[in-house]
Structures are given as C-alpha cells and as structure tokens.
Amino acid sequence: MENVNRAKSDNKMLVFIFLALSYLVSSFHRVSLSVLSVPISQELGIGMDTIGTLGSILFFIYAIIQIPCGYLCDRIGPKKIILFSLIVTTIGSLSFGLSNSVHSLLLSRVLLSIGISTTYIPAITFVRLLFRSEEAGGLTGILLAFGTIGTIVASKPLQLLVDNFSWRVSFYIFAIIPFILFLFIVFSVGDIRIKASSSSLKDGERTKGLGLDRALVSLIIIFTICTGAVQSFQGLWFIPYFVDGYNFAFTTTSNLLLVFSTGYFLGTPIIGRLCDKFDVRKLLPIVSLINVVLWITLGLKIAHANIIFLGILLFSIGFFSAGLISIGFYYVGKFTKIDRRALITSILSFSGYIFTSFLLKFIGGIVSLSRGMDNLNSFFIFYAIIILICAFIFSYRKE
Template sequence: MNKPILAQSKAVSIFLIFALGYFISTLLRAINATISPELVSEFDLSAAELGLLGGGYFLGFATVQIPLGYLLDSKGPRKIVSYFLSITIVGLILFAYAQNFIMLLVSRILIGIGVGACLMGPLTAYRVWYLDETQQRANSWMLMVGAIGMLSSSLPVQYFIPTIGWRGVFIFLTVLTLICIILIILFIPKWQTEEKLNKIKYAELKNVWQNSFFRSLVPVGFFNYGGLFAIQTLWAGPWMTRVSGYTAEESAKGLFLIYFCLLFSFLLWGYFVPKFSKNIKDAVKLLRWGAPLNLIVLLLIIYLGSSAGASYWALFAVSSIFLSLTQPAVGMAFSTSNAGKALTSFNLLLFVGAFFIQWIIGIIIDFGINLGMNEIYSFRLSMSFVFLTSLFSYFYFLKKSNSFNY
C-alpha cells in the first residue's frame, strides 16, 4: 500500500476524532472505580463479583487483540473502529438498564470488545497517513488523551451521579459514542486499497511466543502490568472507601489526584525518556532499575493499611511508569513484519492479566472476610498477593535478561 501523507489540517481533524474514541475507551476502563459504591449498594455485590465485573472490560478487550491487527490491515480503521464502537453502544445501553449482576457483566464484556480498536485503530492510521516524525508525537498524545479519559472518570462522573445517577451517565456516554461513530464515518478517509482478509497465521504467532525476550516479559506483563491496571482502574477506589474510610466524594477526589499525577508523569516521561532510551538495551536497563520502585511503594501501602490514602496510590501509579518501557521494548525486539503481532500478543497478555488479577483480588478479599479477618486485613492480604506475584515476575525477568545479546 502506498503511503498517502495527509495535509496538516486533515491530519489534525483525524487525530481529534480518534482521540475522542480513545478518551471514551479509557474513561469506561476506569469508571467502575468511581461508581463501585453505587453498584455494590444497588446490586449487593461481593468483592469477587465487583472484581469480576471490573475485569469483564479487560476480558472483552483481550479477546479481540489478535484478530484486530488482521482486520485493521485488511479493512482499515474507518470501518473497524466504527463497527467496534457500535458494539460499545449496545454494551452501554445494556449496562444503563441492567437489573442484575449477569446483565452488568455481559454488557461490561461487550463494552470491552467494542473499545478494543480505539487505540490500535488510530495507531494503524497514523502509520499510513502521517509522516514518520509525526507518528511518535501522535502516539504520545494519544496516551495523554487516555490519561485525561481516566481523569474524567473520577470527579466529573461523581459530580453528575447525584443529579442523573450512574445510569444517566451511561446514557450520556452512549450519545457521546454515537457522535464519535458519526464523526468517524464522515471525516476519516477510506482505506485506499482494502485487501482480502488474511487468515491468522498461527505459526507466526508461535514464533512470537517462543522468542526468549518476549517470554522473559510474560510474567511482568501478566502480573506487574496487569496488577497496575487492576488497581488503578478499580481497586484503588474501594481501598479508599473501605480501608481508608473515605466517602464516595472523597474517593472520587482521590482518583482524580491519581489520574492527574499519571497524566503529568506521562508528559514528563514523553519528554525525557527518548533522551535516555534509544534502543532495546537502554529500555531493558531502565526497566531493571525502575520496575522495583512501584513494588516498594506497594509494600509501604500494605504496611500502612488504613493510613495509606490517595497520595500513596498516586505515588504507586507514578512509580509504575517504568512498566511502559515493556511495550516499545517488545516492538524493538522483532522485525518490522512481526512487530505488530508481537505488540498485539503482548496487549493480549496485559489485559488477560488485568482481568485475572482484578477478579482474584476480589476473591481474596471475600476469602479473608470468610476466614474472620476484618475488611482492612482482607484488602491487605489481596494486595500482598499482587506484591508477591509481581516481585517473583521481576526476579524472573532479571534472571532471563542477563543472558540476552543485543
């Protein structure tokens, strides 16, 4: 396919439209942390059910990662992103009118499937329509938009709950998603040459999963990165209300602080990291030294218990930013022809990990309570699981990475 570089005005409009879709995606990823008190109260959810419900988004998201690359290459972002967002609308409507846990879970999975193309779709478009030097800037800005989406899932959502309720919030998001689909159809260019959809070549995927560098990062992606997603998009909220004693409004303010710090750290990260990390060797070196920082913070949170509030979780989120080195490192470890497959495989790993850990945290909390522990100790027990699995995953990476030749 030829590379038709677009005029600047057209490139800006394309970015803004796709940014709206990714904003919706990350807002929906994190919104359960804010509305969890309402969901628990209305549906009498256990911690395990709350974790499974939050993880439903990641499960749906993960299921489409492998075929997504093939669909985008053959049909283009305009069709695929708009088709997928139509599934999101179905999920949003079902969630807004849900009457039981099963309906909530099914709709949450549909939402995850529907927003599954909201980042990979734009990145595919930028690769074809933007100049090479513009792509990195656009990719960084998309990550910032994602942080703004999570930021908007906290205080802004909490502000509207007393007036329109959590169901009204989802109706509003349905309308916003519909507007995004219309904008995509009207303003995103057609894919120049739609190709016949290629079958997924499992032999190529097998080569990715057998790569020694990729395999060294499998536990880190699943437990460390998955644990980060599980905490920042759900369990930080219940920790603040049920361990630290925050009100729902105070918890929303705490989440706002966490996501604001994350946004600011992305800004600094995007500026400084290219100066220090120019190749895979640099990325691995930074990961070796930086990955343990969030584990130190998490251990402190576990030790402090009810005294660890929003500022500690904000510090945890910021110190976790070194984990973002894993994705570009995976991309650099493979040839151009296999980089996309490696990245979608790694995304699959992250989101399956987030689903599993978000659910298992809830199961451990319920287990602790059933054993007679109070809620605070049960939460600390669940976070101890995240700490230990992440610690052993980091040691595994250290051991394997020492043998690499770059």
C-alpha cells in the same frame, strides 16, 4: 511501499481529534467501574464477586479481540472497524445504564467490552495511514494521552457526576458521545485502507520463531503483571480498597484516584522521554526497583495514616507503573527483530489484558470469601517480589 487511499484526508487533524476522543471513551469505560462499583452494588444489592465478574469480562474480551481486530483493519480498513466500535459502545453503554438485574448488567458489559476493545487498533491504523512517518510517533503519544485523560475523567469528575445525579446518567452521557463520533466519521472520513504492501526483508532474512531470549521473557513477565496489577487496582479495586477496607470517605478516595491517574498520565511521556536519553536496559531495573519499594510501602500500610503521604505514594505508583509499561513497549520496538515487533507487541497487549481479567475475578473471589480488603495488601507485596525477581533476571549478564 504502501499504496493508501487517502480520500477526504484534508481534514485529517480533525479526524485525529475525533479518533482520540473515541479512545478517551474507551479508556473511561475500562476503569470507570472502580468509582461505580460502590453505588451499583448498593442500588442493585450485588456482591463484590459479581462486581469482579463485571470487571473481568471487559478485560478478557479486550484481550482476545486485539489480534483479530488488527487483522480485520488490514483486510477491510479501519473505518468499518471504528464505526462498529462506536455504535456497539453506544448500545452497550445505554443498555448498562438501563440495567436492573445481574443478567442485564452482564449482557450490557459484554456489548460494551466488544465496543471499546475495537477502538485503539483502528485509531492507530488511521494515524499510520493518514500521516507521514515523522508525524506518527508524536501523534501516537497524543492518542495515548487522550486515553489517560479518559481514566482521569473516570475518577473525581465521575464521582461528582454520581454524587449530583446517578451512576446511570454517566452511562447515558457516554452513550451519546460515541454516537456523535459515529455520525462524524460516517460523513467525514473516507474509506482508508492498505491496498498492498511489500516487506523490506528478504525471505532469507526473516526471523525464525519469536526471537525470545532471557531478557525479553523476563520483560514480558514484568509488563504482564505490572499491567494487570495497575489496571485491576485502578479499574476496579481502588475505591472498594479504601472505602470498604479502611473507611475512607468516598469523596476522599475519588480524590486519591484522581491523584493516582494524574501520576499515570505524566509517567508515560516523561519515562518515555528518558528512554530516548538513556540505555533502556539500565533504566528498566531502576524503575522496577522503585516500583517494588512503592508497592511494598502500600502493602505494609505505612502511608495510610497520613493523607498527604498517601497521596504522594499513589501518585508515585501511578507515575512509575506507567513508566514501566512505556519501557516495555519501547524495548520491544528497539531490541526485537523488525519482522517480529508487531507480533511481540500484540503478545504484550494480550498478556497484560488477559492477566488483568484474571486478577479482577480472582481478587473479587478472595474479597468475597474473606469479607475484607486486607488480602489485597498481601497481593501488593507478592507482586513487588515477582517484579524484583524478574528485574534481576533481566539485568543479569553472564561474564
């Protein structure tokens, strides 16, 4: 059993709200560069290759910090980690808003990346330690929903803020918010940590290796490239793709990004609920096939001429991509060995973010060399083909 110090936990629901707001800030910064890339590029005169580097740095740092962050949460408690996260996010956001050169942007982005990459794990650790196990599942879903709200704020609302003020003001605002959260947690949250734990598994029952099989490996590949494709598209290349590639108005494109983010927001809980109702091993190939059709449709530019059709397509891509990611986490929680679930979950998270980092930089280089966005369409189709192959491997059963 876990012995936990639950000091000052009478206000735990209020604590949860502030933790959820912290994750909202983290998610906002993960994808805000998509809207901000154009005004930043225009004001400072930097190219898309540099913008790609700014995006890539964040996801690379986010990926490599996940496992050590979890280790430190167990060792020194989540309070110290979340406080570190919030104060570094404050400094990084303020510094980015004040930047006037590529070097200062890069340094600020590194600080910001370190800050937001140490938010989710201590937040979910707080949930696990403060609340009963029968409450933790629902609250975890709410926490993730707050993260998706952060991505929605980083679409149309952010564009309105940029239009009426400037891109710098958005960073000043999102420096103030984590600082307020920092102060609240300093004075309102006790030091909560795991004092000791014992495994329910005997030594002879422990799994040797990761317990990987064909289905799990193919699922990890699907999860990795789906996460990378969605986060790189939503987090950076969405606005440039439509504005620079197809001369869409900035306002129209930010509206489309809001539609995409709304689909993503709804896809996570709805597909997650379907996982409870149906066999996830049959659900994954179906959702994968839907994703294949949707991304190929986008890559072939079939919907670009009709804004309503395009909006429906982007909503659907967001919805079913989020669903595919939800299925990945659900499958690991249900079908992997109990003493390997956390490790395999961390592998999923790491692989998704590291691939996102690679794609942001890789696509930025391609766009700069080709001076156009048409190559993104080829990537969408290639991505769909890989998903199709992996889904077939996952669902194939030997007689």
